[in-house]
Every structure is written in structure tokens, then in C-alpha cells.
């Protein structure tokens with residue numbers, strides 16, 4: 042039986058499946074349910090010092106379904122971070138750690154561009170005994186208007202400075218959660234790692250407009266007739282998340298055999314961790330992120346669609362994948378598939394090489410000594426002559 046246990050940044054996870062920050066980690070009751078159902082870890086909904094500034098609207102979700110079915114492919118939200126008081130959260134973090142000492146509880150935090158505020162939130166949350174921090178530099182809507190979330194994650198200099206403040210007081214691991222709404226996700230990630238963060242989490246939601254209602258002519262989700270672009274998640278974003286995780290892992294751990302990626306066989310941050318997020322609903326989805334270098338895999342929208350029981354299906358699916366390939370631990374295959382990324386020019390070169398070999402074989406040209414044949418020996422010799 043393969044083992045799903047993993048130690049990441051010194052923290053022991055019973056399995057790599059972590060509830061991603063959002064509604065499935067919105068209060069102590071639901072976090073307890075996640076631990077009861079066997080999730081390896083839970084990242085609570087993002088908290089800030091002053092929840093009174095956080096005002097949500099309804100409706101705040103919109104879904105894209107596969108044509109003619111109920112299957113949800115894409116999910117858009119315009120939800121903000123937690124609107125629950127900071128002191129309530131501190132009590133709940135304490136209670137949860139008392140009740141689930143083995144459950145990995147990660148606090149997601151976000152603050153304005155203010156050193157004292159960041160230091161205060163880290164110090165006060167840390168006292169509750171949580172296992173790690175995730176810094177939310179990635180919420181794409183609402184909070185950027187206060188220069189928080191993605192606004193901070195899109196500014197590499199500010200991000201590095203804020204991570205420096207956090208790491209000056211944090212005594213537990215710190216993951217920086219990246220926004221995908223940038224041109225090169227490795228740039229802010231590199232800044233966070235340079236500033237001492239133990240890991241990177243990616244991706245948060247992709248800025249999107251779900252659609253326009255063709256009767257009312259109003260964009261969705263519609264609130265009093267108006268809308269804002271929101272964050273897109275679920276299955277539809279998985280290929281983009283896989284690409285970004287691949288880019289991050291290649292930068293951190295080193296990459297493939299091909300020339301461009303393989304040029305640096307060693308990565309820039311080989312000892313840091315990577316937590317993958319985006320459209321995971323099955324063990325096979327998770328296996329793909331692990332094959333691209335992730336140490337843990339987060340699920341947010343998947344829990345909103347399937348419930349907390351998804352944890353056991355994810356574990357079963359991942360174990361089945363590992364058994365099929367004879368992998369006894371996650372480390373046995375983590376990052377394995379990175380080596381198969383290369384440049385397009387290299388793909389062309391490899392294809393030419395294969396075609397040339399096939400042509401030679403079709404024409405009976407001897408390319409290996411073992412192919413010499415007693416009956417066709419003279420004919421084979423002739424085919425190797427260049428100047429007839």
C-alpha cells in the first residue's frame with residue numbers, strides 16, 4: 042500500500058490534500074468537518090485585522106456548465122475575504138488546534154501595505170498555534186481597490202518588502218499565494234522566496250467575466266443591475282494552473298531535458314515547497330500536479346461542488362495511480378514529468394531525427410550492426426555507399 046504521508050517544510054501532512062482558502066474553510070465548524078473527513082490540511086478563509094471593512098454582496102457566484110448537463114466546468118466568484126471578526130478567528134484557531142493537534146491548520150492572512158499591520162496580524166495569529174501561514178497576495182476583486190490581494194501580488198517590489206516584514210517575525214512556515222493575473226508568475230514567486238518564504242502556493246482565481254445575460258443585457262453575476270470582473274476557478278482553469286505550476290517548479294527545482302528549460306539543471310530554490318491549486322476534483326488531477334513538482338494539492342471549488350467527503354475519493358484515486366506505477370511514496374514521483382518539457386525547436390529536432398531513422402529503416406539502410414542480414418548483405422552494403 043503506497044503511503045500518502047508527506048513532510049512539507051517540516052510539517053507532517055497525513056496526505057497531500059489541503060482544503061484551499063475560501064468558503065470550505067470559513068469557520069471552525071466547517072474546518073472541523075474537513076478534519077473529520079480526512080483532509081491532510083485546511084487553509085482557513087483569508088483573515089484581516091479589521092473585518093468591518095469587508096462587505097460582501099449576493100449573488101456573488103456564477104457557474105459555467107457543460108452543454109446539456111449539470112456538470113460544472115467553471116465557477117466565478119466576487120466574494121471577498123472573511124467578514125468575521127479577527128478576535129473570533131483567533132479563538133477558533135486556538136480551539137481547532139486543541140481539538141485537532143494532528144490536523145494541519147494554515148492561516149491565510151492579508152493586510153494593507155503597512156508594516157505594523159502585517160507584523161501585528163502575523164504575531165497575533167501565530168500565538169494561536171496554527172501550523173503555517175499562507176499570504177494572500179492574489180484575491181483579484183474588491184481588495185485590489187484597497188491595494189491589497191492581487192494588487193500587491195502584481196507588484197514584485199512591494200511583494201518582496203511585505204514578505205520580508207512577515208518573515209522577520211514568523212517562526213512557522215510561510216507560503217506566498219500567487220495571482221495568475223500576471224504575465225510571468227515566476228517573477229513575484231522569486232521575490233517571495235528571496236524574501237525568505239518557505240513555499241509558494243498557486244494559483245488563485247483568474248480574473249474573468251462569466252457572461253452577459255442576453256435578456257437583461259447585464260453582465261453576471263448581476264447585483265442591482267451591475268457587476269465587476271470576478272475570479273474564475275474549477276475544472277476550466279486546471280490546464281492554466283498546471284502550466285503555471287510547471288513554470289514555478291522549473292524555476293524552483295530545475296527543469297526538463299530540453300535545452301531552454303534544461304539549461305539550469307538545478308533550480309533556484311530546490312529546498313522550498315510548492316502547493317498547487319486549480320480545478321482539482323480527482324486523485325488523477327492531483328497526481329498531475331505532483332508530477333509537475335507540487336508537494337501538496339489544494340482544493341476549493343471541488344469541495345463546494347462535492348462536499349468534504351471528496352477527501353477519501355482523492356486519496357483512493359491517488360493511491361490507485363501510485364499502485365499502478367509502483368510508487369510507494371509521493372517523493373518517488375514528485376516532479377517526474379518536468380523533464381519532458383522542452384522547447385518547440387527541440388520538438389522539431391527530435392521529430393526530424395525519428396523520421397530520418399524510420400526512412401532509413403524503410404529503405405533497408407543499416408543503421409545498427411545487428412541489422413546486417415546474410416541474404417541481403419550485398420544490397421545493404423551498396424546502400425551505404427555514398428558516391429555511386
Ligand SMILES: Cc1cc2nc3c(=O)[nH]c(=O)nc-3n(C[C@H](O)[C@H](O)[C@H](O)COP(=O)(O)O)c2cc1C
Nearest residue numbers: 061062063087118244245274275319320340341342
Ligand atoms: C468562492 C471562493 C472564495 C475564495 N476565497 C478565497 C480567499 O478568501 N482567500 C484565498 O486565498 N483564496 C480564495 N479563493 C481561491 C481558492 O482558494 C483557489 O485558489 C481557487 O479557487 C482555485 O482553486 P479551485 O479551482 O480548487 O477552486 C476563493 C475561491 C472561491 C471559489
